[in-house]
Every structure is written in C-alpha cells, then in structure tokens.
Amino acid sequence: MTLLPTPFDAGAVSPCSAHDAATDGAASPADHLSATRYRFVPDEMRAGRWWMVTRGKAPHRVTHGGGQLRVIGADWTDPENHCSFAEAMEAISAEPALNLMLMLGFGNEFVCVDIDPLEKVAPDRLEQAMAYQKQLRERLNHTYSEVSLSGKGTHFVGIARPLVPGTRKTQHPEYKTDLLFNYGLVLTGDHRAGTTQIEDISSQVRAIQTHMESGDGSTPAPVALLPSDDIITPGTITDAKRLWSILSAGKNGDAFRDGRKTADWSGTYKAILNAAAQFCTDERIVRQVIQTSGLVQLAEEKDGVSRADKVDRLWDAEWRDSLIKTEKSRREAAADTVDTGPKTLADLWDSKQSGYVRFKVQYKAENLITEGIYRGSDAETLAPLFRYLTPERQNSLCNTLRYAKKDDLAKLCLDACIIAQTDTDTEVPELNAYIGEMIAEESRNGFQARFKEYNSSYYIIENFGGAVAVFHDAVDPDTGAQDMWRLAKFLEARNSEHVLISFDLSEDKPQVERFARIWCESPKARRYARQEMRFDTTDRVIDVGGKQVLNLFHGWATTPVAGEWPAIRYLIHELLCSGVPEASEYLLNYVAHMVQKPHVLPGTAVILQSEEQGTGKSTFISLLRQLLGSRYCATTSDAEHLVGKHNDRAMNKVLLHFEEAVAPNDRKVESKVKALITDEMGSYNPKNMGVVQARNYARVFMTSNAQQVAHIARHDRRMFVLNVSPKHANDAGFWSQFHTAFPQEMEAFMHAMRTRDISEFRPNVIPFTEAKDKQKLESVVGPDRVLRDLLEAGRLPACSYFDGREWEVRVSALSDYFIKNGIKVGHSFPQPARVFAPVALSPVRVRRIAVNGAASKSWRVISVPRLADARSAFLKHQNIAAYDWGDGMDDWALD
Incomplete structure (x- = not known):
C-alpha cells in the first residue's frame, strides 16, 4: 500500500519570492527599487556579477571608493567593471536617471531576441515583417520579456549559445529583429504580461540565427521565415486525456488501443505519432500517451525486442520528423483562429474590416452619443464618439435632430463632428473593446463557423423511437447522462441562436436567421439512420446495409499499462471477497469479461453487502466507473430511474449500479432487475419519445448495508453475493491512503483485465459463498418463512409426541398456535x-392418541424428524449448503 506523503510546508510552496514581498518602512531605497520597479527580474538574472548602469547610453561601473558610492564611465567588455544586481540597485536609487544594464554572455549564457517596432520597417516589407515578428512572439512567450527603453520594442531574454563562438550580435536588416549574445542590454523593468521565468530558447535562437546568416536578401513567404524543424506552431491540445480520446477515436483507434490489431505496426505507429503531433506539440504529453497506449503495451515483441524499447530508441528522430510533417496543418489551423485582442479605431476603418463589424460598432456609437446628449454632455466629450461614425452617418444623425426641431442638439452634434476632425488621437476604450467583441461575434455567427460548431456538438438520429431526435454529442462526466430532444423541442431550445447570412448594402444592416432550423434541414448536418454500441471498433460511423450508423463506443477510459496494482488487489481479495480465493477469482474474471467481452451479456449480477458502512463497496464501483468511463455507467438510489416508466438511462450502459435501490419485497421492481440481468434485448422509453428497442449490455451491481439486499430464490443462478469484510469499516486513515494509491494503479489494473485469460470462465458457474446462502434464507417467504421461524425457535406445541424415532405434531395444535401468535401468510x-x-x-x-390418561382419541398429525434433521432438510429444500442456527440444539423443545 502507498503510504500518505509527509505533510508539506506551506511556506516552501509559496508563489511569492523574496523580492516580491512588500517592503516596509525600514527597507532601504535599493530594496524598495528592487521590489517595485524591477520586481519581475528573475532570480537567475539577479544571481551573478554581470551588471552595470548607464547614463544616457554610456556604460558606467559602480564602485564604493572612500566609503562612498561612485558611478564611473567604463569599458563594458571588461568583466572587472561589472557589479552585482544589489549594487546596481543602490546606484540607481541614489541617481534615478541611471538605467540598469545586463551584460549578456559575460559569465552567463543569457541571450536576447530584440524585436524593434514595425515603424522602422520599409513599407514594401511591412506585411512580411509583421508575420515574422508575430511568429517570434508566439514562440518566445514562455521566457522572460519586457518592453524596451523606447517603449515600442520588446526584449525576450532566455538561455542559449551562439552558433559561432564570439558572436556579439546578429541582425535581420529587413524585419528589424536582432539576436544579442555578448552585449549590454538595458533593462526597463517594464515586464510584459506572461512568465517571469528564464527558459532555454536554444532551438528558437538557432533557427533564427541560421536564417539570418544564410539569407540571400530575397523575401520568402512568411511561413518559410521560421524553419519548421526548429520553431513550431503550438498545438491546440495540452491535456493527455483529451489527446488519448482523440487518438482512440481516430482512423487508427483500434490499433491505438490494442497493438495486436494491426498487420503493419511500424506504419500504424508513425501514422498515430503524426496524428498526435498535429494536435499536441508537448513532447512529454505525446510520449506519455503513446508509451502507455495499447499500441505499445499490448503489441507482441519482434525479434525479442519490445515495442516500448523500439519507441524509446527511435523517439528523438521520429518525433522531430512528425513535428516537421505536421507543421503546415498546425499553422493553417492557427491561421483560422480569430484574433480578438485589443483593437483600435484603425482596426475599424481598416479596408479589410467587414461591414457587419462596422455596422454594429457604429450602431453602438450612435447609442452612446444619444445617451450622452440626454445626459447633458458637451461637444468635447461627445467628439471621440463621432470618430467611430462615417461622415454619412454623422450627417444623418445631425439631420435627424434638425428634422425633429431640436436645433440645439443638432448644433451640439455638429460642433462635436468638427472637434472630431481636429482631434485625431482620442479614442473610446469601450468602443475599441466592442470592436474585438464584434469580430469574435461575427466569427461565431458566421455560417461556416456556426455550422462547424453545431456539427461538432450535435447530431441527428433519423429514427429514434419512431421520430427524429437530436443528441448532444457529450455525456455528463458524473452521471453519464446524454441530452436529447425531439426535433421540435430542439428548434425551440435553440430559437435564440442566429447566424449571419449576408450584409444588405441597400439597407446597411446585416441579415441574420435562426440557425437551428437551417442546420437541421441541411444535408450536410451530422445525420445517422440510428445509433448503437459496436464494441469491435471505435470508428464513429459504420456503414450497415448502405446506411450510416453512429457507433456509441469510444473505447474504455483507462489506457492499459503493464504494472502492479497491490492496493486494488487488496480491496478485491481481502475486503470484498473476505480473503476467499474462489470468490476473488470469480470477481476478477467477471470484471475482465466486462472489459474484454462487453457485447456478451453474462446473465449474472454482483451483490456487495455489509451491515457496516465505509467498507469499500462504493469505492469499488467508483473504481470501475473510472476504469470504463462514466459514459458506460449509471448509478441510482431509486430503481425507478433505471427500470421504471422512463428507463432510458439504462440504455447502452455496461454497468448499472443499484445503491440501496431495490426493496426485497418489491416483486415488480425485482422482476425488472432480473430482466436487465438476463434479457439480451430491452425496451426503453425516453420522455416524450416512443419506445426504443435496443441491445442490453448491462452488468448489474447492487450494494447495500441492509441485512437483506434482494430476494434470491432457492435455485437462483443469477446472483453472486459477497459479504464485504468490516476490517476497515469507517477507517478514515486506511481509506485516505487507499484513495491516494488506487488512481495510480488504474492503468496497470486495466492492463491486467485486458490480458487476463478468461477462455475457461463461465459467468453462470457461480462459486458458493456463505453470503448468498444467508441472502437465500433472508428471502424465504410464505409458509417456508413460518417454518424457518419455527426451526429458528426450535419449539413445538406441548402436546407433540416423540416415539423414539420421530415427532408427531397435532394439526389442530399447530393451527391454534398460529392463531394465538397472529402468524399469517398474506391475509x-x-x-x-x-x-x-x-x-x-x-x-x-390420523392417529389415536391418549391425552392426560383419558381414552384415546383420533387426531390428525404431522410426522417430523428430530430438530437437527428437520433443519438439515429445510436447508436442503432451500438449496442452502450450511447455516449457523446459533443455539446448538439437536432436538425440539416443547412449549
């Protein structure tokens, strides 16, 4: 078992470094300067003696001659003239006009990518330079950066070495980008939003320097400016689970989950690696997903070499090749992303700006002007708003006020228009932000973007319960439920969602329509004849008889990886099965059967019972949900949700968990649960829909703390019953450790279940458990229940007679006993x-029996054996192997 970690020290993980702490009144001016203006300078840069200060542009050294601080002009290339960061802070605090200078390459490997403002670029190179600089900023955003002294350029500082030792500076004359190696860099402390860490940017610097030094003066297309093998476009996926889901559902999904399902392992591996690189460029994530996939873990060795070893040996070269091959597709995807960052008035009047954005922004500007007029704003206040209107709309607004006989307001607007023509600098932040919002809205409301959004989020089933239905292509991560609508209800629910169809120039306004109906009627909408589970493949769409069928099986949620799983093994063997080998063997085979053969209904169910709480029953079900995925599981404490009138939650589920949900005396629910266990076809009735016939794949699990969980018949062949050990009942310390350990073993447990040999497993051959016998005895009803109570008490009416071999009990005495004690069967x-x-x-x-010395009399009697024999016969009748009656009696006692 994994032990709990040592309690951590909160101070050790504090995100605030020493120089970030707020200064108090006792702090020196130098400390205050370090903690305010230069607070973002990383610790790695502060650490060494590679600093100077500048007066103007001239480097100066900092000394303490005669006990006084002195700043003297000096040669910046001589390390003897360099000082510490603290000394530089002391000098600048004493003379604020000084600037801080970092000596790149002197006792360190710092390098700077210096990006100058675009205004320095020649007009015929502006577009290429803009694209080049944009790519640089995107690829260097993970290292420390700040605004240059001019306030217009940007410095990115990282760790790298020049290709040619001794290089001080490499320039790109056309795109105004410099690489600074052995150089004095003035730091402003004006940190750009983002990271404050110093990162290794060697590959980026190498690519930029190679391009600069090998250029021939020609201007290639922007994509070629940054070599794809060294500077890459980031992928959109940064989560391992999301990447696993994409690869599992892809073209080679079957092979990704099980490497034994491909004839060309190497070719399939490369295809999957390329697919991964297309979405994710984080090498660590991709390598983890590939190495832990069934493609690697379950594939057979070749020439004595495991597939995992082969992946490790070839990884560096093949990963690099995949990044290069997929760079184009990543860049194209990035190009489709709409830039909705801060905008300016220039963006509104850009020749490429759409009429939709201009219309919406001008409409908002007019509303703001109207509000300002009625609030009593003056012309100077209103003037910036008029800059967001075309001259035609400015005149229209003034004329509207004149026609309304509001000459004073019309004159106010005219004065504001005149001021707006002379004031070309003042802009309105609210409208600038609104420009970006409208660009994003147009992108969302654009026909192609909205269609793509709907096709990724929804799909149509042409015949679901005899009607057209629309489904949300996602399930609730907790309940596994999926939203669905009748067609009319879907249109009603999406009534407010519009799409931009066109822009009517004659009326100067956009034409929008409700999109849900357009999508539903389009032949290009995701549309399938039906949906069903096909466990033999994870292809989303399958052709069946010329019709498109949607496959609801996406693969299991947990990737199999060979390893140990001691915590899970302990839970199953020692706790759930109370250390009984036959029971744990059956339960493990049952889980493996569920994983390997989900399409084969086992016809049996598992009952986990314990009168104590906190024994691990629900923990085991939670473990199985994580193993398979919530989309294939459903849990309820009300059986009506799964077997009641509207039972569609049970459809297409592999695991159904009834948690204290089945009352033992509710025969109607009991019969429906038994049907779930054994019937291969089921009838499901969603709300507001017709009945749907579908295959039943459900494995039923029941958990309860009650003494009787379910009614189990004498010759039951459905139920595997376990009495869970109370060894760790309500043991918070144990369960805390277990819940820390078992998630780390899930992949190994899945591997064990995927590879477990179940060729000889027969689910209907259920091993004996004492717990099942106890449940059978608890399930006895009717006359058998009365007999069980009599056997439990071990007593007969006083008039009963023992002839040395058997007991003769008078029928009338038994009837009187039942009446006296109110014992009934039914009514x-x-x-x-x-x-x-x-x-x-x-x-x-009929026997003649003398009673109390009187003459014999005829009595109707029942002959019964001694108590021990009667109890044995009763257990045999109930098909119960053994039962501890708890009293040690061998024969009947008389009342």
Whole structure:
C-alpha cells in the first residue's frame, strides 16, 4: 500500500519570492527599487556579477571608493567593471536617471531576441515583417520579456549559445529583429504580461540565427521565415486525456488501443505519432500517451525486442520528423483562429474590416452619443464618439435632430463632428473593446463557423423511437447522462441562436436567421439512420446495409499499462471477497469479461453487502466507473430511474449500479432487475419519445448495508453475493491512503483485465459463498418463512409426541398456535401441512392418541424428524449448503 506523503510546508510552496514581498518602512531605497520597479527580474538574472548602469547610453561601473558610492564611465567588455544586481540597485536609487544594464554572455549564457517596432520597417516589407515578428512572439512567450527603453520594442531574454563562438550580435536588416549574445542590454523593468521565468530558447535562437546568416536578401513567404524543424506552431491540445480520446477515436483507434490489431505496426505507429503531433506539440504529453497506449503495451515483441524499447530508441528522430510533417496543418489551423485582442479605431476603418463589424460598432456609437446628449454632455466629450461614425452617418444623425426641431442638439452634434476632425488621437476604450467583441461575434455567427460548431456538438438520429431526435454529442462526466430532444423541442431550445447570412448594402444592416432550423434541414448536418454500441471498433460511423450508423463506443477510459496494482488487489481479495480465493477469482474474471467481452451479456449480477458502512463497496464501483468511463455507467438510489416508466438511462450502459435501490419485497421492481440481468434485448422509453428497442449490455451491481439486499430464490443462478469484510469499516486513515494509491494503479489494473485469460470462465458457474446462502434464507417467504421461524425457535406445541424415532405434531395444535401468535401468510392463517411439507416424514395422517390418561382419541398429525434433521432438510429444500442456527440444539423443545 502507498503510504500518505509527509505533510508539506506551506511556506516552501509559496508563489511569492523574496523580492516580491512588500517592503516596509525600514527597507532601504535599493530594496524598495528592487521590489517595485524591477520586481519581475528573475532570480537567475539577479544571481551573478554581470551588471552595470548607464547614463544616457554610456556604460558606467559602480564602485564604493572612500566609503562612498561612485558611478564611473567604463569599458563594458571588461568583466572587472561589472557589479552585482544589489549594487546596481543602490546606484540607481541614489541617481534615478541611471538605467540598469545586463551584460549578456559575460559569465552567463543569457541571450536576447530584440524585436524593434514595425515603424522602422520599409513599407514594401511591412506585411512580411509583421508575420515574422508575430511568429517570434508566439514562440518566445514562455521566457522572460519586457518592453524596451523606447517603449515600442520588446526584449525576450532566455538561455542559449551562439552558433559561432564570439558572436556579439546578429541582425535581420529587413524585419528589424536582432539576436544579442555578448552585449549590454538595458533593462526597463517594464515586464510584459506572461512568465517571469528564464527558459532555454536554444532551438528558437538557432533557427533564427541560421536564417539570418544564410539569407540571400530575397523575401520568402512568411511561413518559410521560421524553419519548421526548429520553431513550431503550438498545438491546440495540452491535456493527455483529451489527446488519448482523440487518438482512440481516430482512423487508427483500434490499433491505438490494442497493438495486436494491426498487420503493419511500424506504419500504424508513425501514422498515430503524426496524428498526435498535429494536435499536441508537448513532447512529454505525446510520449506519455503513446508509451502507455495499447499500441505499445499490448503489441507482441519482434525479434525479442519490445515495442516500448523500439519507441524509446527511435523517439528523438521520429518525433522531430512528425513535428516537421505536421507543421503546415498546425499553422493553417492557427491561421483560422480569430484574433480578438485589443483593437483600435484603425482596426475599424481598416479596408479589410467587414461591414457587419462596422455596422454594429457604429450602431453602438450612435447609442452612446444619444445617451450622452440626454445626459447633458458637451461637444468635447461627445467628439471621440463621432470618430467611430462615417461622415454619412454623422450627417444623418445631425439631420435627424434638425428634422425633429431640436436645433440645439443638432448644433451640439455638429460642433462635436468638427472637434472630431481636429482631434485625431482620442479614442473610446469601450468602443475599441466592442470592436474585438464584434469580430469574435461575427466569427461565431458566421455560417461556416456556426455550422462547424453545431456539427461538432450535435447530431441527428433519423429514427429514434419512431421520430427524429437530436443528441448532444457529450455525456455528463458524473452521471453519464446524454441530452436529447425531439426535433421540435430542439428548434425551440435553440430559437435564440442566429447566424449571419449576408450584409444588405441597400439597407446597411446585416441579415441574420435562426440557425437551428437551417442546420437541421441541411444535408450536410451530422445525420445517422440510428445509433448503437459496436464494441469491435471505435470508428464513429459504420456503414450497415448502405446506411450510416453512429457507433456509441469510444473505447474504455483507462489506457492499459503493464504494472502492479497491490492496493486494488487488496480491496478485491481481502475486503470484498473476505480473503476467499474462489470468490476473488470469480470477481476478477467477471470484471475482465466486462472489459474484454462487453457485447456478451453474462446473465449474472454482483451483490456487495455489509451491515457496516465505509467498507469499500462504493469505492469499488467508483473504481470501475473510472476504469470504463462514466459514459458506460449509471448509478441510482431509486430503481425507478433505471427500470421504471422512463428507463432510458439504462440504455447502452455496461454497468448499472443499484445503491440501496431495490426493496426485497418489491416483486415488480425485482422482476425488472432480473430482466436487465438476463434479457439480451430491452425496451426503453425516453420522455416524450416512443419506445426504443435496443441491445442490453448491462452488468448489474447492487450494494447495500441492509441485512437483506434482494430476494434470491432457492435455485437462483443469477446472483453472486459477497459479504464485504468490516476490517476497515469507517477507517478514515486506511481509506485516505487507499484513495491516494488506487488512481495510480488504474492503468496497470486495466492492463491486467485486458490480458487476463478468461477462455475457461463461465459467468453462470457461480462459486458458493456463505453470503448468498444467508441472502437465500433472508428471502424465504410464505409458509417456508413460518417454518424457518419455527426451526429458528426450535419449539413445538406441548402436546407433540416423540416415539423414539420421530415427532408427531397435532394439526389442530399447530393451527391454534398460529392463531394465538397472529402468524399469517398474506391475509390468512397458514395450513400446518403446507408449513411442514419441506421437512415432514409423511403426509398428514390420523392417529389415536391418549391425552392426560383419558381414552384415546383420533387426531390428525404431522410426522417430523428430530430438530437437527428437520433443519438439515429445510436447508436442503432451500438449496442452502450450511447455516449457523446459533443455539446448538439437536432436538425440539416443547412449549
């Protein structure tokens, strides 16, 4: 078992470094400067003696001659003239006009990528330079950066070495980008939003320097400016689970989950690696997903070499090749992304700006002007708003006020228009932000973008319960539920969602329509004849008889990886199965059967019972949900949700968990649950839909703390019952450690279940458990229940007679006993002959018996064996192997 980690020190993980802490009144001016203006300078840069200060542009050294701080002009290339960061802070705090200078390449490997403002670029190179600089900023955003002294350029500082030792500076004359190696860099402390870490940017610097030094003066296309083998476009996926889901559902999904399912392993591996690189460029994530996939873990060795070893040996070269091959597709995807960052008035009047954005922004500007007029704003306040209107709309607004006989307001607007023509600098932040919002809205409301969004989020089933239905292509991560609508209800629910169809120039306004109906009627909408589970493949769409069928099986949620799983093994063997080998063997085979053969209904269910709480029953079900995925599981504490009138939650599920949900005396629910266990076809009735016939794949699990969980018949062949050990009941310390350990073993457990040999497993051959016998005894009803209570008490009416071999019990005495004690079966008192039938040695017969010395009299009697024999006969009748009656009695006692 994994032990709990040592309690951590909160101070050790504090995100605030020493120089970030707020200064108090006792701090020196140098400390205050370090903690305010230069607070973002990384610790790695502060650490060494590679600093100077500048007065103007001239480097100066900092000394303490005669006990006084002195700043003297000096040669910046001589390390003897360099000082510490603290000394530089002391000098600048004493003379604020000084600037801080970092000596790149002197005792360190710092390098700077210096990006100058675009205004320095020649007009005929502006577009290429803009694209080049944009790519640089995107690829260097993970290292420390700040605004240059001019306030217009940007410095990115990282760790790298020049290709040619001794290089001080490499320039790109056309795109105004410099690489600074052995150089004095003035730091402003004006940190750009983002990271404050110093990162290794060697590959980026190498690519930039190679391009600069090998250029021939020509201007290639922007994509070629940054070599794809060294500077890459980031992928859109940064989560291992999301990448696993994409690869599992892709073209080679079957092979990704099981490497034994491909004839060309190497070719399939490269295809999957390329697919991964297309979405994710984080090498660590991709390598983890590939190495832990069934493609590697389950594939057979070749020439004595495991596939995992082969992946490790070839990884560096093949990963690099995949990044290069997929760079184009990543860049194209990035190009489709709409830039909705901060905008300016220039963006509104850019020749490429759409009429939709201009219309919406001008409409908002007019509303703001109207509000300002009625609030009493003056012309100077209103003037910036008029800059967001075309001259035609400015005149229209003034004329509207004149026609309304509001000459004073019309003059106010005219004065604001005149001021707006002379004031070309003032802009309105609210409208600038609104420009970006409208660009994003147009992108969302554009026909192609909206269609793509709907096709990725929804799909149409042409015949679901006899009607067209629309499904949300996602499930609730907790409940596994999926949203669905009748067609009319879907249109109603999406009534407010519009799409931009066109822009009517004659009326100067956009034309929008409700998109849901357009999508539903389009032949290009995701549309399938039906949906069903096909466990033999994870292809989303399958052709069946010329019709498109949607496959609901996406693969299991957990990737199999060979390893150990001691915590899970302990839970199953020692706790759930109370250390009984036959029981744990069956339960493991049952889980493996669920994983390997989900399409084969086992016809049996698992009951986990314990009268104590906190024993691990629900933990095991939670473990199985994580193993398979919530989309294939459903849990309920109300059986009606799964077997009631609207039972569609049970459809297409592999695991159904009834948690304290089945009352033992509710025969109607009991019969429906039994049907779930054994019937291969089921009828499901979603709300507001017709009945749907579908295959049933459900494995039923029932958990309860009640003494009786379910009604189990004498010759039951459905239920595997376990009495869970109370060894760790409510043991918070144990369960805390277990919940820390078992998630780390899930992949190994899945591997064990995927590879477990179940060729000889027969689910209907259920091993004996004492727990099942106990449940059978608890399930006894009717006359058998009366007999069980009599056997439990071990007593007969006082007039019963023992002849040395058997007991003769008078029927009338038994009837009187039942009446006296109010013992009934249903609404009637039971018939003694029926009660004792399972243990009687002979049918009811008439005997003459003398009572209390009186003359003998004829009595109807039942012959029964001694108590021990009667109990044995009853257990045999109930098909129960053994039961501890708890009293040690061998024969009947008389009342």
